[in-house]
Amino acid sequence: MLTLYSYWRSSASYRVRIALALKGLDYEYRPVHLVKDGGEQHAAGYRAINPEGRVPLLIDGDFKLGQSLAILRYLDARFPERPLVSAEPREAARAWQFCEAINADIQPLHNLGPLGYLSKTLGVDERQRETWIRHWIDRGLSALEAEVADQPLESAVFGDSPGIADCCLVPQVYAARRFGADLARYPRLMALAARLESLPAFIAAHPDQQPDAQPG
Amino acid sequence: MLTLYSYWRSSASYRVRIALALKGLDYEYRPVHLVKDGGEQHAAGYRAINPEGRVPLLIDGDFKLGQSLAILRYLDARFPERPLVSAEPREAARAWQFCEAINADIQPLHNLGPLGYLSKTLGVDERQRETWIRHWIDRGLSALEAEVADQPLESAVFGDSPGIADCCLVPQVYAARRFGADLARYPRLMALAARLESLPAFIAAHPDQQPDAQPG
Known part of the structure; x- marks a missing residue:
């Protein structure tokens, strides 16, 4: 089961949501409010999960990964059935x-x-x-x-x-x-x-x- | 033969130069002065080669490619002998x-x-x-x-x-x-x-x- 830390209006999160949807992958959605109280991404609780203090963050079992383009690349390697990148x-x-x-x-x-x-x-x-x-x-x-x-x-x-x-x-x-x-x-x-x-x-x-x- | 459009102090160009050197690849170096005359990268001649108006730009035969991280990825696919990315x-x-x-x-x-x-x-x-x-x-x-x-x-x-x-x-x-x-x-x-x-x-x-x- 995949988990995605995301903020609805974050365009980097939006990229990953599209990729997950194109591949037909289910995931748990965990919102991180980037504006409220100065930004939940800066709070100690979230920093412990993601030291970069950013969304999106993907959790795949015991593996966690930030940076949207790194996530797109990982999803394509992990779930190759519906490729998002040409083999050429x-x-x-x-x-x-x-x-x-x-x-x-x-x-x-x-x-x-x-x-x-x-x-x-x-x-x-x-x-x-x-x-x-x-x-x-x-x-x-x-x-x-x-x-x-x-x-x-x-x-x-x-x-x-x-x-x-x-x-x-x-x-x-x-x-x-x-x-x-x-x-x-x-x-x-x-x-x-x-x-x-x-x-x-x-x-x-x-x-x-x-x-x-x-x-x- | 590879050609690299580069500027000495551009850190994105520097990334690609390191990758080329790690792989032991020869290339022709073509400087693009990013500061002189408002920046040679904005001149019509260079824009015709790279519409993004940026360095680095790699030329490999009839193929041209911008964006340093896209170039690193391409070099690893094209010249896999000394990989820069883990297969895992x-x-x-x-x-x-x-x-x-x-x-x-x-x-x-x-x-x-x-x-x-x-x-x-x-x-x-x-x-x-x-x-x-x-x-x-x-x-x-x-x-x-x-x-x-x-x-x-x-x-x-x-x-x-x-x-x-x-x-x-x-x-x-x-x-x-x-x-x-x-x-x-x-x-x-x-x-x-x-x-x-x-x-x-x-x-x-x-x-x-x-x-x-x-x-x-």
């Missing part, structure tokens, strides 16, 4: 490049921690903070739109069925929408995201469907 | 977790782009910017020091010979030193980094040994 090294590499571009170049810059630091410690005002967020989202999604310009985007970023790149794209689009980014600039990515979002695995993994989701 | 899924997962914690939670926040944006667009002063840099380095390296607290750190972060985690640790330590972080807080990581830095592959990959290195 170049196809796999392009998909990982796509994921890392989101994981390293976009998401960290609009993560809760850095945004809180900008406001509270550096005194950056709300308007400037929005400029910062939209700048990194636009830089990152523009690059990804260019990366996929010469390929069909029919049912997945790469290949015929959703894989790791799709697990990363949809949560990034969700975050970009929340932050009011101008998504019309990325027509190919957006058309694909709309199709992905209508699939059962993506619906099940959506933040609003999680037990810790909060209204409005 | 849990050991591999822990190593990737370690790498992603650096690649997603530390390095992006002190990368050239965000630091430039903090200064030029948000008007954050030098002292505040240093506080920001050291905050993310300390948060990240403290978590990694805790992650490896219960294991021997003799010749590598994981296992008996350097692998992906070591390819990421040493460049992060190099960056932390440049930024004046208080590295005495991470005695286990630092003792290991000192041993790794004395190995031929790590010496060959060091920024100061690259053709585009600039004196002090």
Whole structure:
């Protein structure tokens, strides 16, 4: 039995929920509230489980693992029946490049921690903070739109069925929408995201469907 | 023949140089100056090669690949003789977790782009910017020091010979030193980094040994 420590709106948690749903894996959902009381992820109880103080965290028996992309890779090795990564090294590499571009170049810059630091410690005002967020989202999604310009985007970023790149794209689009980014600039990515979002695995993994989701 | 677009002080480029050296692979080195003239990586010529406008970029025949961790993974699939990742899924997962914690939670926040944006667009002063840099380095390296607290750190972060985690640790330590972080807080990581830095592959990959290195 798998356990996932998750927060409904965390896009890294959302990636892992999509992967679990695509593979049809059951898991126990344990919410970690990233905002309440300064963030439950920083509390001693959770730090004892995950010294990084972050979600998601996957528990598989006596093994625990953090970092969403490491979790996606582990799930694919542990439950290979419905692969999320191509067996062909170049196809796999392009998909990982796509994921890392989101994981390293976009998401960290609009993560809760850095945004809180900008406001509270550096005194950056709300308007400037929005400029910062939209700048990194636009830089990152523009690059990804260019990366996929010469390929069909029919049912997945790469290949015929959703894989790791799709697990990363949809949560990034969700975050970009929340932050009011101008998504019309990325027509190919957006058309694909709309199709992905209508699939059962993506619906099940959506933040609003999680037990810790909060209204409005 | 492999070609690597690299910048001597880029820690993501440094990771790939270590991997290439550990595997004993020859490659052509093509420097991309990330600072001069606003950054050669943003110029149209380089953008045509890499739409992400970043280094490193690996060229392998007619295949090109960005994102350092995607490159490490590809090199291990393409040149499996001297593996950088364990074949055991849990050991591999822990190593990737370690790498992603650096690649997603530390390095992006002190990368050239965000630091430039903090200064030029948000008007954050030098002292505040240093506080920001050291905050993310300390948060990240403290978590990694805790992650490896219960294991021997003799010749590598994981296992008996350097692998992906070591390819990421040493460049992060190099960056932390440049930024004046208080590295005495991470005695286990630092003792290991000192041993790794004395190995031929790590010496060959060091920024100061690259053709585009600039004196002090």
